[in-house]
Amino acid sequence: MVLDILIRAFFALMFVGSGVYHLVNPDFFMPLMPSFLPAHRQLIIWSGVVEILVGVGLFVPAVQTWAIWGVIALLVVFTPIHIIDLGKEKPAVGSKSIAIGRLVMQFVLIAAAFYLLV
Numbered sequence: 361m362v363l364d365i366l367i368r369a370f371f372a373l374m375f376v377g378s379g380v381y382h383l384v385n386p387d388f389f390m391p392l393m394p395s396f397l398p399a400h401r402q403l404i405i406w407s408g409v410v411e412i413l414v415g416v417g418l419f420v421p422a423v424q425t426w427a428i429w430g431v432i433a434l435l436v437v438f439t440p441i442h443i444i445d446l447g448k449e450k451p452a453v454g455s456k457s458i459a460i461g462r463l464v465m466q467f468v469l470i471a472a473a474f475y476l477l478v
């Protein structure tokens with residue numbers, strides 16, 4: 361029970377914080393946007409809005425399960441972006457080792473989100 365609350369709190373802080381940052385500094389995320397996607401700025405803004413909604417939803421009992429699925433969906437959707445970044449000569453996250461760690465962390469986060477469903 362305590363672990364569930366801690367994981368939900370971690371995800372809520374991470375997603376609300378990241379979502380707000382998407383809104384106040386969308387340019388920060390531009391280097392991560394794959395060239396094949398259209399409307400980069402709009403996608404960054406909308407993903408920020410969704411992240412905020414999902415983060416808040418983790419503590420709203422009526423939508424909590426949907427919010428957990430939202431966390432999983434966002435993490436899965438963002439995983440290819442991290443794979444693409446890793447494939448760049450100079451990853452947007454700074455270095456190849458950071459990009460590898462970020463990708464590994466993505467799978468740890470997905471596993472943690474699935475834990476909340478059990």
